[in-house]
Amino acid sequence: RRSRFHAADSLVVAGLTTQRRLLGPDHPITARSLGRLASIRAAAGLFPEAETLYREALAALRAHHGPEHPEVALMMNELAGVRQEQDAFEEAEQLMQDALAIRRRRYGDRHAAVIQSMRSLAGLLREQDRYEEARALYDAALEQTRQVYGDAHPTVAAALNDLGGLSADVGAYDAALDYYEQAARLAETALGQAHMSAIGYRSSLATVYLYQGRYADARDVLQESIARAVSLVGEQHMAIADFRNNLSYALGYLGDAEASEHELRKALAIEQALYGERHTEVATTMASLSTLLWDAGRHDEALTTAEQALALRRQLLPPVHTDLGNSLYSLGSMYMT
Template sequence: MLLIFLAAGSVVAADHFRRQAHKAQALVQAREMAVRAKQVGFEREREAHSKARELKQQAQHDANRAETLTRFLISDMIHDLWPGRRRGRPLTVRSVLDHTAARVSHVFADQPRTAASIHLSLGESYNVIGLHTRAIDQLTIAVNRRRETLGPDDPDTLVATSLLATAIGNQGRYAQALQLHQAAFEGLHENCSAQERQVLMAQHNLALCLLRMGRHAESLEHFQRILVDRVRTHGHEHSDTLKAANNLALCLKGLGRTDEALTISHKTLALRRKTLGEDHPDTLSATHNLAQLLSLKQQHAQAQLLYERTLQIKTKTLGPEHPLTLNTLHNLANAHYRQGQFEKSRQLNEQVLAIRRRVLDTNHPSTLKTQGNLGRTLLKLRRLPEAEAQLRSTWQLQKSVRGAEHADTVLTQHALARCLSANGQPAEASELLVGVLAARRRRFGDRHPSTLWTLRNLVTSLIRQGKWQEARSPAEESVRLHREVYSDDSHQLASSLVEHGRILMHTDQRSQAMSHLREAIDIDRRKPAKCCSLRSTAESLLAQSANPDGPAT
């Protein structure tokens, strides 16, 4: 019994000790939790104090920045620009920008991020007024400062890089600009901290660079995506949406899709007039682009009116030598050219060329474009030696600056070929035309008016060399394509029929030649505006065809 009692007591005691141990363990855990809670509380308190100090420091930094900016604007800028301190120097936008640019680095030496933002704003402002070299200087400083303070991959650094690329592109240095545009867009696109507006801005600038380089298909893909995103985020009437639509129309124009471009251009201009007013720069840009498209649709008088109105406003608001003003004056010269007013076109082209050589550069793409237009105008005025010199020089420079396949280069090559043909050098002309035809087939396809025009010119050049057999195949293709593309009353079709008829006569196919020539004469009879040279040529050839014993010419 005693053993049983002792055993029972041991069990009870063991159970008691276990309960006490559990209580002690729980007490220890509770104490540990209390200690940890106290430590967490201390850590959170320290974090709160640290955050408060950071906020205080940031607030003090912002206050110092605001004070420095205020002092810079009032004490330095406005005070220095008072009439008495300017000493008779005129107060212009450029003088204000120059004065600011000269003082930023000194005043904000201890605030590099603030200085970078001001340099960025100065660069954008110089760009707007057409001073691209000064814009590049300021934007380069902004990019370098942001790389030093924020790092090369920070969104603000990449935004500044995109703006610098735009300024470089405005100087015509498109290859260099494209590399920077691609780096900025790709960096922002892959950066999760970048805002959507920053990504779209960089993509828009990249697409615009591709457009200016003549890479219309690539540019179109970008602008189509940009337009969808702009409509989603801003709606159809926002200025950024309309800017994307305006540039989309230019891409379509470059691809020869003129009707699609016209539809978008009309809509864009109407919305810009509604939301911005008639004289807003974006409205003027849309008006300018619509005029270009109307000119492509042979509505030259209407295009001229739009150019003249746009030129008047741009001259008043931007000045007569601003790049955008010169763009409109350049296209006004084209409008006069297309209406047969060649002397007026020559005068305007010479005016634009002189200013562009001085303001932009001798080798700037816009300068070369005007030089090419002047050469074409001199060709129309039959000033052939001058025309050949201008066109040959322009073509060589454009091949170097723009590339052999660029639309501007090909257009000048075509004009040079026509000049050589008119000046009794048909062999070299034919060689150039073969290259133009191949380039335009690649860009536009076989049925585009520019391709068909080149094909007709090649046939004419081969005829002038007496290469009747070689001319036969392109002449047959020309007639076939003109029948498919143009109406039965088309002057272009009549011209291709006359040339093919001439070839058929020389290859002893007089019956078919007479059929072609009669059809060409009938087309000319039906047209309100007669082409005397075409009809007289066709009638002369027809008379020869009717006399098998007579010589063919």
């Protein structure tokens, strides 16, 4: 997968060079290629590079189409996603609000692009703990999704899953389980049980079980999700890494420190294989591993791993970022102990 990222990056760069020479920098085809390259760099965790490319693409599309074109709104949303990753929440929100307004003026409320914008904005608000605002948008998105697609469409499952996550965030665990169960059943009916979306929604139940202290239930759901997912996509997939990260927590709470570490190292190996050594997901899992090692009394290993996670985050994230702050706090606490 990592080699495919590099190959895709090289091919898009070569195509972009040709397009700039033949079509000019403001041509929409050139802008689309800039956006594609930005998405590759963002997936690789290279957010400053992705930001620069998205800004260039957005400027080109505005110059060619004017400010009200759907492609302009799409690129604004993509740039907003990168700014969200960088904890630049104020700019990300403004970009998302502007993109949503453009789409509403063009399409009205009952349109897939409008619903997508609403869900993106709700996710940003949720990340900032603005739960009431997020809830209003998620509820509206679910209602409009049902109006556009009907009650049995997989997109409805995604909207229900959003509400499950928000409910879990505010401690409404019974509601969260209900939303997640609805999402999983709907996806399993519409897509079949052998589908990654259906498996992902089913695995979401485990996150609530972890909150509730139902660690054995969480373990069982996650082990089943891993087995089903591996049979579909193999071991080297980001969803498998996510499942293994959560399984590590469940096993740790159940007192099986050795199995917990084993799952976390498996997740780290998947992330490194997919994205290379320099990626924010790698840093996050290394930070979790350092905490596990510290709690096990393996302090030298923990310090080394925490220092590596901090070094990665300093390379990849802006100076004011939540994850960077967490690494500094964690490592400082280890030094003081």
